[in-house]
Amino acid sequence: MTLAQELSGPAAGTGDPVLEVSGMSVDIRIDRDWVRIVEDVSLTVRPGETVGLVGESGSGKTVTSLAIMHLLPPNARIHGSVRVNGRELVGLRGRELDRIRGPEMAMIFQEPRRSLNPAFTVGDQVAESVRRHRRTDRRTAWRRAVELFDLVGIPDPGRRASAYPHEFSGGMCQRVMLAMALACEPQLLIADEPTTALDVTVQRQVLALIGEVQERLGLGVLLITHDLGVVAEVCDRAAVMYAGRISEQGPVTDLFDRTAHPYTAGLLHAMPDPVRHADRMGSIPGMVPPPDQFVDGCRFAPRCPFAADECAAPGIALRDVSVGAHEHTVRCARSGEIRPAEAFHD
């Protein structure tokens, strides 16, 4: 069977979810105390669909993605449920997770060059994954690696497979990472800021490539990014995270056109606008609080122009603000009373 025949997936956004996160929280131990750094995250990714996870630095989006992969350091613990292809991962032992990482879910990272081992050829690093999960011999695994390099658009793949990571550009390293992630045909790809460390022109190529292989393989993609421009371009749905919680989630068009959370509005306001001048680019005053200063009420309230007394009350629930068939939810105490789109206008 050729790669092209292998690569045909179902239509985007249909079918059983490849990833279902519900009520997931992550604690890390600092000295003797457990500090909750991610709280009550729920997400669904279906085959062929790209879901964005958006937020500033410190919002918990990378922790969320590592928690899904179960790649958190030993001083972290996960509560709630993470299902991949319907199977619960929380509570599985290391060996069982090793059989799921690779063939069912894979991940690419922010710094592609650092994410590759400098001491081994790129071909070897892709082939070892094939050998591990497919139990093939060395030569078959290498051939598969070369095929994958061809798939992700690495020129002269047969020769380049024997090269070391330092002989590749950043963009090419990310292509290698993608080939590695696709090696065992996972159904879920988690991409943690895959283009942040790359040149602008290369960013577009890598994003286009992810979209291309996604279409061919019917991959579900969870894209972690701080860049709403990227979200607008490639995501079907997105979740906006702030200080360890999801503040708003819904179809990308709804997030942009019917913004329900002041924080989302702030992020939109802070987006570079080619029409506006750079010196007038907006910002949200203040910073994301560190996890030991997280409050029970709305964590965005100190930076929110609409903040009122009710925002300090604990346990603000997610509210459904959907218009139409696609779910659109928001965690804002004043949802309905305010017009977030006007939040940060000068």
Place this chain on the structure above:
Amino acid sequence: MLRFVLTRVLTVVPLLLLLTLVVFLLVEISPGDPAAIIAGPEASPEAIAAIRADLGLDQPFWERYFSYLGGAVQGDLGTSYATNEPVTEVIGRALPRTATIAVFAMLLAVVASIPLGALAALRRNGIVDRVITGGSVVLMAVPPFVLAAVLVGAFALGGTQFFPPTGYAPLSDGFDEWLLFATLPAIAIATISFAELTRQARGSLIDALEEDYVRTARAKGMSRLFVVGKHAAKNAAVPYVTVLGLNVGRVVGAAVIVEAIFNIQGFGQLGVNAVLGRDLPTMQGVVLVSGLIVLVVNLAVDISYGYFNPRVRAA
């Protein structure tokens, strides 16, 4: 890689020449007249002059250097003043004793330090780690001669006589016999290096395990043991091998003292006796061979960098 190895080997050539020059100068600048020493205190000036002419000491410096160099290339390092034997033969007799014990000591240190260092790294800050790192600090503080005495007291004298307290048997007497005599000296020599290498193995493995590529390997489902043994180990090898190379010198140094305790007529003893007896050709030979060993070890370490770290090859 072949080109890398060749360039490394070529860089050793000028160092070798420099080494021979330094060795030769060593005698030139050392106080005392060798001819007078050989002739003895009662000798007449004519007798001393005759001996000087006989040794070629009346020739100009460069001429004597090149004749020494020419001889050295052919394996002729002169004749020992003490025994009138060729220096090459004297060294050829003493060096294997020290070399076999030193290689044995290095092997012990490496074979023990890697698993222990890895264990400590994987159980970082746990009880096992604390015992290993704490123990290695203690061992680093014990001088080889103290350890040698303790080992002899514990395993060669008194109630438990597993090993002979002193002496040596060459490998030609059989491996078992050699092992019996070599074990205690090797342990005494190896311990400090073992302790240092264990700490290095632990530290460099911990550093490697924190790198992003380890997370990548875990993300594609490689087992923890595989990631440590392949991905982390090859990167951790570079600092480890550096320290290993430095410890070859330490082992040779420790051998000098430990040989004296175990009464092994090895390379270290040969050097000490040559210095004490003003046996200049033997002294030269010992320094030359020691320098050669250091050069070869450094070359091997350099070449290993090229294997462990492909980025070095390009440079």
